[in-house]
Amino acid sequence: MAIGVVATLKAAEGKEAEFEAIFRGLAEQVRANEPGNKLYQCFRSKKDKGTYVVMEIYESDEALKAHGQSDHFRAAGPKLGGVLGGAPDIHYMEPI
Numbered sequence: 001m002a003i004g005v006v007a008t009l010k011a012a013e014g015k016e017a018e019f020e021a022i023f024r025g026l027a028e029q030v031r032a033n034e035p036g037n038k039l040y041q042c043f044r045s046k047k048d049k050g051t052y053v054v055m056e057i058y059e060s061d062e063a064l065k066a067h068g069q070s071d072h073f074r075a076a077g078p079k080l081g082g083v084l085g086g087a088p089d090i091h092y093m094e095p096i
Helices: 016-033 061-069 071-081
Strands: 003-010 037-044 051-058 089-093
Touching (some): 003 061, 016 037, 016 051, 051 061
Antiparallel strands (some): 037 051
């Protein structure tokens, strides 16, 4: 069964461009190396330029687990942590 993930992230003030560059690189790696990922897209709020929403779809729990254990995700974690203004708000969803 497919798994949806919606993560809201807040970049630290003045770190928006750095966040976007890091995320673009991560997204390229996800798309190139994770066949179980069906969507990995980040959107910037038009209302608050420092707020981002990442929408993800995985074909299975195993694909989601593989994403979290991938070298590219693990390498991006500390980089993203350095530009975030707080903890991400992550929601895991199931299709209806």
